[in-house]
Amino acid sequence: MRERLGVDIGGVLIDRINDDTDTSFYSDNYLKTTAVPGAFDALRQLSERRFGSQIHLVSKCGPRVEQKSREWLDHHDFFRKTRVDPMNIHFCRQRQEKAPICETLGLTHFIDDRLEVLGYLKSVPNLYLFHPTSGEVEKHAQHLDRVDRVESWDDVLAALT
Numbered sequence: 001m002r003e004r005l006g007v008d009i010g011g012v013l014i015d016r017i018n019d020d021t022d023t024s025f026y027s028d029n030y031l032k033t034t035a036v037p038g039a040f041d042a043l044r045q046l047s048e049r050r051f052g053s054q055i056h057l058v059s060k061c062g063p064r065v066e067q068k069s070r071e072w073l074d075h076h077d078f079f080r081k082t083r084v085d086p087m088n089i090h091f092c093r094q095r096q097e098k099a100p101i102c103e104t105l106g107l108t109h110f111i112d113d114r115l116e117v118l119g120y121l122k123s124v125p126n127l128y129l130f131h132p133t134s135g136e137v138e139k140h141a142q143h144l145d146r147v148d149r150v151e152s153w154d155d156v157l158a159a160l161t
């Protein structure tokens with residue numbers, strides 16, 4: 001079976017560390033919002049060493065944040081630096097809608113910062129909870145036994161390469 005990796009955007013590629021600062025993604029400075037350290041390099045390595053062209057971005061957000069996310073990815077030269085195919089980007093409006101997208105794409109691995117989202121992904125065998133907030137983890141702790149916790153992109157590389 002061909003391995004296919006899905007990656008969330010907010011909190012996994014775009015760093016939440018900017019929240020409540022003047023580079024918040026929710027401010028007019030969203031193009032200056034920083035990436036999670038090591039994300040681009042790790043995705044390139046994952047493409048070269050394991051997943052090839054089968055890396056997909058799957059993000060839940062409203063239309064305005066979708067547009068900002070697309071601009072941010074272009075501004076940071078994401079697709080050239082990571083070699084992720086620009087066609088492999090999928091947006092949905094509700095958290096539970098990530099599940100049918102993952103199923104249709106045949107994703108075998110998924111990285112997300114929200115345990116609630118990972119809990120919906122019944123079709124994906126390998127789930128990675130990326131640097132979550134403790135409150136969200138407590139709230140959805142019933143899904144913890146299905147996920148591996150990772151705190152950084154170095155941890156992701158260690159788990160997947």
Ligand SMILES: [Mg+2]
Pocket residue numbers: 008009010011012112113114
């Ligand atoms: Mg997220």
